[in-house]
Amino acid sequence: MPEAPLPSPERSERQRWMAVLARAPEASLAAALAAEPDLPAFTHLRRPEIGMAMTRGRAGGTGIPFNLGEMTVTRCAVQLPDGTQGHAYLAGRAPRRAELAALLDALLQAPSRRPRLMAALVEPEAARLAEARTLSLRKAAATRVDFFAMVRMG
Amino acid sequence: MYVAVKGGETAIANAHAFQAEQRRGDAAQAPLTLGQIEQQLGLAVDRVMGEGALYDRGLAALAIKQARGDLVEAAFLVRAYRTTLPRFGYSLPVDTARMTVLRRVSATYKDLPGGQVLGPTFDYSHRMLDFALAADAGEGGGGEAPGAPLAEAPLDPAMPHVTALLDSEGLIQPEPPAEPDAPPPGDITRDPLLFPAPRDLRLQSLARGDEGFLLALGYSVQRGYGGSHPFVGEIRQGPVAVEIVPEELGFAIDIGDIDLTECEMVNQFKGSRLRPPQFTRGYGLVFGWSERKAMAMSLVDRALRAGELGEERRGPAQDEEFVLYHADNVEGAGFVTHLKLPHYVDFQSELELIRRLRAEAEARLARASAEERAAADAFATAAV
Structure with missing residues (x-):
């Protein structure tokens, strides 16, 4: 994999949905596919x-890069009959989830399917992730120290 | 001389069955599930991921179960497993400034932007055994935790690194990013460790190093063996997104989060002929919630920078060959524990050697004592 500049906060829509699909539970991915009409046949590129x-x-957080350690990753690539390719790379060991995510990545590239899949899967999953993050951050915020000065008498 | 011998197959098979039975323990107890280990022994999982140098909570939990809780053995199992997996590539460097910060403390500034956020911590606890946890699950011992209180507003995780505050005043040695045409960082999983080792290889070695060894070295630095009067600039913990750039896509994709602990240690530096006095940095970055190790790592990272800062090397923590060759507990455990394996032929030759030396020495002693006795007898005769 080549070095690339740090991604800007403005990600393409595809990068955004890939990040959401990488974190979505298998059941959500499977449910979205089950609800999708006219699923095309697909072949595995990988x-x-x-x-x-x-x-x-x-x-130092900002200096020269170093290798920290490895993590497990599962990947999958599929192709639709019209030639569209779908890719998935996700943290952990989850072959079935990677396959569903790759297929959804391909389907999301079709303008006819995208609004429906975004509304039915990507946006709700993104909201669920944001909610979980906010919950953690509210717990953390409750542990922030409020300092107050002790008044010395006399 | 090597002599091939065979034997012990039955003994080994039975020993492994005995071990499996011991692992299971009293069958009246429910067996541990990986989910229980992952969720309720999470810090053990973190340590195994760090020292096993592979981030995968489920694999670490399995290794802990299989190793009966021996975390060094578990790290060994994880290291062995990783050799069976292909490597897809390298991630972009994680951006800890974009961490979902759940704990962040600084010992250098009380009122820093973002504040002191304690997060889940053992700090300020009284270290008294909590016998409420000893009750059976049905009696509340394994039951519901009280639940963490929620603040109205979530923490804003976009907090500046403390060293950036010092950096803006030029008071701390800068941490220059890599040159655009710099070679990729070295990788000790692919190439042998050679000395002098550059900082990227030192940091990789320390990140997978044994926590106990790094803790002892960090402690030695504080006690004067190469001391540098450190302060915790900042510790932060929480999940960070990992991005990779697959060749077939050509753009970065976010594949999920890993929990990290980062420690920036700020150290005094009195300056040199070429540099004015300024603070210097030690850096620790470790998988999971591994604060003690990240702190120890940052102390040792700073100590190992003695060479580049023109400091005299006075302590073991400053000796990079000593530190980096002995930090890995998988290698260390392998070499120490191999001593229990059959050394029958080696030992037989040692045995023969020592018998011969003893025979010679005894003959010499016998001669010497005979001469001494004769001399003593002569003296006694003369005295009478």
């Missing part, structure tokens, strides 16, 4: 495969 990515950090 069958679901479990492997690793070496994660990197930066010295």
Whole structure:
């Protein structure tokens, strides 16, 4: 994998849905596909495969990169009859989830399907992730220290 | 000389069955599930992921169960498993400034932007055993936790790194990013560790190093073996997104989050002929919620920078060969525990050697004592 500049906060819509699909539970992905009309046949460009990515950090948080340690990753790539390719890379060992995510990535690229899948799957999953994050951050906020000065008498 | 011998197959098979029975323990107890280990022994899982150098909570939990809770053995199991997996590539460097910060403390500034956020911590607890947890699950011991209180407003996780505050005043040694044409960072899983080791390889070695070893070295630095008077600039913990750039896509994709602990240690530096006095940095970054290790790592990282800062190396923590060759507990455990394996032929030759040396020494002693006795007898005769 080539080095690339840090991604800007403005991500393409595809990057956004791929990030959501990478975190969505298998049941949600399967339910969205089950509800999708006229599912095309697809072929595997790459069958679901479990492997690793070496994660990197930066010295001091901002300095030279270094290899921190590996993580498990599952990937899958599919192709629709019209040639559209769908890809999935996700943290952990989840072949079935990667296959569903790759298929959904392909379907989401079709303008005819995208609004429906965004509304039925991607947006609700993104909202669920945001809600979980907010809940964690509310717990963390409750542990923020409020300092007050002790008044010394006399 | 090597002599091939065979034997012990039955003994080994039976020993493994005995081990499996011991692992299961009293059958009256419910067996542990991986989910229980992952959820309720999460810090053990974190340690195994860090020292096993593979982030996968489920694999670490399995390794802990299989190793009967021996975390060094579990890290070994994880390291062995990783050799069976293909590597798809490298991630972009994680951006800890974009962490979903759930804990963040600084010992250098009381009122820093974002504040002191304690998060889930053992700090300020009295370290008294909580016998409420000892009650059976049905009696409330394994039951519902009280539930973490919720603030009205979530924490704003966009908090500046403390060192950035010092950086803006030029008071701390800058951490220059890599040159655009710099080679990719070295990887000790692919290439042998050579000395002098650059900082990227040192950090990789420390990140997978044994927590106990790093803790002892960090402690030694504080006690004067290469001391540098450290302050915790900042510790932050929480999940961080990991991004990779698959070749077939050519753009970065976010594949999920990993929990990380980051420690920035701020150290005094009195300056040198070429540099004015300023603070220097030690850095720790570890998988999971591993605060003690991240702190120890940052102390040792700073100590190992003695060379580049022109400091005299006075303590073991400053000796990079000593530190980096001995930080890995999988290698260390392998070499120490191999001593229990059959060394029959080696030992037989040692045994023969020591018998011969003893025979020679005894003959010499016998001669010497005979001469001494003769001399003593002569003296006694003369005295009479």
